Amino acid sequence: MGRTFVITGGGTGLGRAIARTLAEDGDTAILLGRRLDKVEAVAAEIGNDSFALACDVSDPDSVDAAFAEIAKRHETIDGLISNAAVFRPFLVKDARNQQIDTIVDTNLKGAVHCARAAIPLLRKGGIIINVGSETVASRVAMFSLYQASKQGLERFTRALQQELDPEGIRVTLLRACKMFDEDYSWDVDEKTAQQFFEENAKRGINQREQPIASFRSAGAQVRWLVNLPPDVQVTEVLLEARAP
Numbered sequence: 001m002g003r004t005f006v007i008t009g010g011g012t013g014l015g016r017a018i019a020r021t022l023a024e025d026g027d028t029a030i031l032l033g034r035r036l037d038k039v040e041a042v043a044a045e046i047g048n049d050s051f052a053l054a055c056d057v058s059d060p061d062s063v064d065a066a067f068a069e070i071a072k073r074h075e076t077i078d079g080l081i082s083n084a085a086v087f088r089p090f091l092v093k094d095a096r097n098q099q100i101d102t103i104v105d106t107n108l109k110g111a112v113h114c115a116r117a118a119i120p121l122l123r124k125g126g127i128i129i130n131v132g133s134e135t136v137a138s139r140v141a142m143f144s145l146y147q148a149s150k151q152g153l154e155r156f157t158r159a160l161q162q163e164l165d166p167e168g169i170r171v172t173l174l175r176a177c178k179m180f181d182e183d184y185s186w187d188v189d190e191k192t193a194q195q196f197f198e199e200n201a202k203r204g205i206n207q208r209e210q211p212i213a214s215f216r217s218a219g220a221q222v223r224w225l226v227n228l229p230p231d232v233q234v235t236e237v238l239l240e241a242r243a244p
Helices: 014-025 037-048 062-071 098-122 144-167 188-200 215-219 222-225
Strands: 004-008 028-033 050-052 078-081 122-133 170-176 236-238
Touching: 004 014, 004 098, 014 028, 014 037, 014 215, 014 222, 028 037, 028 062, 037 050, 062 215, 078 098, 098 122, 098 144, 122 144, 122 222, 144 170, 170 188, 170 222
Parallel strands: 004 028, 004 078, 028 050, 078 122, 122 170, 170 236
Antiparallel strands: none
């Protein structure tokens, strides 16, 4: 019998790739996303009794409502994959209040909201995977708030692992690499994108020359994490893109 996993940000990119990987193994994916049409399309594609719910992880009420609906359909779940994130560049001196709040509320607080809501449903032997970013260890420009939110997520992940280990629930950080697919579009205007490349060039970073992995390749790494034997814990997985 297949397992059940909740995936946030499941409508595109890495979240969709993870859902496809789990579906290949016969698992059910519960896809959460702000755009219901996108997560519904993925749920319909992968099948296996997967379904989608509209959910803004930055809003605790939205998260609680989504997990209340999940609880009506599943007494327990096997895992939570907190993947939803806002990934938009800006300089701090130019930052608007909404930009700051959206990044912190989604990337860090969103994972906390979802973990809190998921824990009562997680069976013993279940897993929480928080998706981080390689940028926390890089000199990339215009991502100071994004980096800070993802660094905070790493610390939260380690603390949550210690908290939930006595309950038999594993918690893992998946520090994701730079990824892209043909049908993925970065939601950044042309002027900001140009500024991003220029600011990184000042630091000797040419974004166009860096290796990049596919979402499918990165998402496939979740398979072995959710299939770990019960006497093994993986604290962190650090993915790096490479030229094949």
